[in-house]
Every structure is written in structure tokens, then in C-alpha cells.
Amino acid sequence: MSELREDVARAYPASIPDESRPDAPPSDALSSVMDRYARGEDPAFDDLYRLGAPRVRGFLLRLCGDLALADDLMQETFIRVHRARGSFAMGAAALPWMLAIARNALRDHARRVQVRPGTRPVDRSAHEPAQREAPPDARGDEVLAGQEMLEVVRNVLHDLPSQQREAFVLLRFEGMSVREAAQVLGSTEGAVKVRAFRASEALRTALAPGRRRAT
Amino acid sequence: MKSHSPSPAIADFAIALAPIPDPFAREGGEALPGPARRPLSPSPSRSRRRALTITAACAAVLYEGAGLAFFKTRPDLGTTSLPLVALELALPLGVGVVALMAAARKGRLGLGEPAVRLAAWVIGAPLAFAVATLSFFPHDPSDAAFWSRTQTCVLVTACLGAGPLVLAALAVRNAFAAAAGWRTAAIGVVSGALAASTIALVCPDGGALHVLIGHGAMMMVMGLLAAGLIGRAARI
Numbered sequence: 001m002s003e004l005r006e007d008v009a010r011a012y013p014a015s016i017p018d019e020s021r022p023d024a025p026p027s028d029a030l031s032s033v034m035d036r037y038a039r040g041e042d043p044a045f046d047d048l049y050r051l052g053a054p055r056v057r058g059f060l061l062r063l064c065g066d067l068a069l070a071d072d073l074m075q076e077t078f079i080r081v082h083r084a085r086g087s088f089a090m091g092a093a094a095l096p097w098m099l100a101i102a103r104n105a106l107r108d109h110a111r112r113v114q115v116r117p118g119t120r121p122v123d124r125s126a127h128e129p130a131q132r133e134a135p136p137d138a139r140g141d142e143v144l145a146g147q148e149m150l151e152v153v154r155n156v157l158h159d160l161p162s163q164q165r166e167a168f169v170l171l172r173f174e175g176m177s178v179r180e181a182a183q184v185l186g187s188t189e190g191a192v193k194v195r196a197f198r199a200s201e202a203l204r205t206a207l208a209p210g211r212r213r214a215t
Numbered sequence: 216m217k218s219h220s221p222s223p224a225i226a227d228f229a230i231a232l233a234p235i236p237d238p239f240a241r242e243g244g245e246a247l248p249g250p251a252r253r254p255l256s257p258s259p260s261r262s263r264r265r266a267l268t269i270t271a272a273c274a275a276v277l278y279e280g281a282g283l284a285f286f287k288t289r290p291d292l293g294t295t296s297l298p299l300v301a302l303e304l305a306l307p308l309g310v311g312v313v314a315l316m317a318a319a320r321k322g323r324l325g326l327g328e329p330a331v332r333l334a335a336w337v338i339g340a341p342l343a344f345a346v347a348t349l350s351f352f353p354h355d356p357s358d359a360a361f362w363s364r365t366q367t368c369v370l371v372t373a374c375l376g377a378g379p380l381v382l383a384a385l386a387v388r389n390a391f392a393a394a395a396g397w398r399t400a401a402i403g404v405v406s407g408a409l410a411a412s413t414i415a416l417v418c419p420d421g422g423a424l425h426v427l428i429g430h431g432a433m434m435m436v437m438g439l440l441a442a443g444l445i446g447r448a449a450r451i
Contacts, residue, residue, distance in 0.1 A: 183329060185393070
């Protein structure tokens with residue numbers, strides 16, 4: 001699997017999450033903007049959106065796999081953030097708070113879909129991965145192998161139970177600790193570990209060389 | 216029995232999860248849509264919300280005072296054992312303080328106490344009340360009127376707890392991002408505890424079972440009611 005990962009890294013460098021996330025805004029900047037907004041400074045909303053929206057959208061996209069739905073739910077999340085800004089604790093971390101709200105928005109959407117069949121369900125087929133542009137110096141076999149691996153990961157993530165997917169996404173792609181993920185999910189650390197472990201096992205099984213070719 | 220603990224071989228999650236690439240890295244980095252509109256409807260700032268919470272708490276205490284005036288204080292207040300009355304007041308108040316702290320604590324991330332700790336406080340505090348009541352209060356005299364007296368007290372305690380519960384529902388709207396069910400249950404226990412303290416100044420019956428069922432059970436009932444009725448409104 002490590003060879004494949006190297007292929008993916010060469011063909012699509014952005015898909016390998018950087019543990020330090022240099023592209024992400026510093027979370028303390030987001031927290032201080034959220035703090036200003038919670039104090040009642042309305043103009044801080046623009047900064048809050050600029051800093052927080054990419055993280056919220058990425059999180060929602062990884063959970064639902066549908067870009068249009070992720071965008072809708074991101075807007076819903078920011079409306080909820082606005083309504084509840086007074087309950088943001090002074091000195092608290094804004095990102096886990098916002099991700100917890102985004103997760104609530106997604107769960108409410110899923111519930112609405114169950115109750116009202118007319119509501120738009122998560123439709124992954126409408127948003128199949130676009131043809132990715134690999135760097136010009138990438139080899140063809142690397143590109144193919146990378147594409148294949150990303151597709152397998154995408155499919156397995158989609159098929160996972162939502163609780164496993166949430167735990168895995170928070171730990172692996174959002175770079176949270178088990179304790180932080182447990183707080184965002186309103187669960188215990190043990191439960192989060194077990195869910196993420198099961199998700200990673202499903203992914204590792206699907207990515208095992210023989211199995212991957214078969215799928 | 217099925218084991219729920221991960222294999223020791225996967226103890227280090229960073230290592231276990233590391234080889235899996237992010238299939239949404241590219242789409243996630245695409246240009247963001249602008250906000251649909253900048254929120255125009257006013258929403259309470261932190262200071263306004265704090266003021267609202269304090270007002271609700273004061274109104275709840277006033278409601279209990281009004282309830283006390285309406286139902287009249289117990290006739291034996293000057294003659295009965297003072298430590299027992301003090302204990303009858305202090306025990307539910309202690310439960311209320313514990314539940315209030317559990318609900319109000321912000322936690323390291325500002326998401327409140329972890330759910331498991333909240334659950335322990337919300338269930339443990341009323342249980343401790345039950346154990347203390349059965350240990351310290353005298354046994355009830357066996358008479359035929361026990362259940363009718365207890366039923367009356369349940370109704371009065373429910374009336375005394377309803378006001379604080381409604382006020383709490385207004386104060387905690389859009390307040391909890393995570394573990395909203397447990398946190399609103401804790402708020403319900405606080406309302407029940409406030410009512411159980413007030414009824415101690417109304418009802419002269421100090422029998423252990425009567426205090427437990429007629430006065431204290433409302434803490435658990437209000438906790439369940441709060442989680443079921445206001446949990447959704449309190450969740451952000």
C-alpha cells in the first residue's frame with residue numbers, strides 16, 4: 001500500500017494530508033475572529049467566513065461526498081453560527097465548535113431526507129470526481145494508480161456507517177486528537193477510537209493490492 | 216462477547232491512519248461560494264446572552280418564591296428538627312448545583328463536558344440524593360394516606376419545577392453545539408432540584424420514601440422531559 005500511496009503523492013500531492021496543514025488558517029486566528037463576532041462585532045463575519053468556510057466545507061464534503069450539498073450545508077452552518085454566536089465560550093477553540101455545528105446541520109439534513117422523501121438526498125453520482133489534473137511530469141501509471149486509489153477511498157468512505165466516517169474524517173483529515181474528536185462528536189474517546197479503527201480497517205482491506213484490482 | 220477495543224497492533228492511530236490519502240483534497244480546495252447573504256437578522260451577542268441567562272435564573276428564583284407564597288410554608292417550621300429541614304433543603308440544592316456546573320462548564324474546547332462525564336453527573340447526582348435520603352431521613356409511618364400525600368406532593372413539585380424549566384428552555388435556545396441532550400437533561404435536573412428544595416419548605420412530611428418519591432423524583436422526570444422537549448431547540 002505504501003507504493004500506491006507514493007504514486008498518489010506524486011500524481012496528486014494535495015490528496016496527502018499534511019499533518020501541520022500549512023494551507024489552513026491558524027486556528028487561533030479563527031478563534032480570535034469568532035471571539036470578536038461573539039462579542040457583537042458584526043463586521044467580523046466576513047473574516048470569519050473567509051477563515052472558517054474552507055475548513056467547514058472540506059469537512060462536510062468528506063462526510064457527504066457531494067459538493068453542492070456541502071456548499072448548502074456550509075451556508076446553513078454559518079447561519080447557525082450567527083444565531084448562536086453568543087454561546088461561543090470566551091477563549092475556546094472555534095474550529096471544533098464550528099465542525100460540531102456543521103455535523104449537526106448534516107445530521108438534520110439526513111433526518112429530513114428520511115422523513116420527507118422529496119428532500120434532495122445525498123447524490124454522489126451527480127458529483128463523480130472530476131478528471132483530476134496531474135502534474136505534467138507525472139508518469140501515466142502513477143496517475144492511473146493514484147486515481148484508482150482515491151476512487152477506492154472515496155467509495156469506501158461513502159459506504160461506511162456515518163459514525164465511523166465522522167470519526168475517521170476528524171482524526172485523519174481534520175488532524176484532530178481523539179479527545180477533540182470525541183468532544184465534537186459528543187461521544188467517548190474509546191468509541192471514537194473503535195469507530196476510526198473500523199473505518200481504517202475497511203479502507204486498508206479495500207486498498208489491499210489483490211482486492212483493489214478485483215474492485 | 217464481541218470485543219470493542221481496538222487491536223493492540225493499532226495502538227498508534229497516527230501510524231494506522233497515515234497511509235490513507237484524502238480523496239476530496241482537490242474539490243475541498245476549489246473556490247468557495249460567497250455567503251448566500253450576510254446575516255441581517257440580529258442575534259444575541261455573548262453579553263446579551265449572559266444577561267438573558269441571569270434574568271432567567273432570577274426569574275426562576277422569583278417563581279419559586281411565588282410558589283412558596285401560593286402553597287404556604289409548612290406549619291411545623293418552627294417546631295420540627297431544624298437540621299432535618301436544612302438537610303431536606305440542602306440535598307436537592309446540592310444536586311442542582313452539581314447539575315448546573317455540569318451543564319454550564321465550557322470544557323477545554325468550549326464544547327462543554329465530555330458526554331460520558333455529563334452522563335455520570337446527571338445520573339449520579341440524583342442517585343446520590345436517593346441514597347442520602349434513604350440513609351438520613353426517618354422511615355415513613357405506614358398509613359393508608361401515604362400514596363395520596365405523595366401524589367399531591369408530586370403534583371405540587373411538578374408545578375414548582377415547570378416555571379424554571381420553561382425559563383431554562385428560553386435561556387438555552389441555540390446554546391449547545393455538542394452533547395445537547397445530556398446538557399439539557401442537566402438543566403432539567405436543576406429545575407427539578409429547585410422545585411424539590413422549595414417543596415421542602417411546603418410539605419411537613421419528612422419520611423424517607425415520601426421525600427424520595429414525592430419531592431426528589433421530579434429531578435429525574437424533569438431531566439428526561441428537558442432532554443426530550445428542549446434538547447432539539449438547545450442544539451445549535
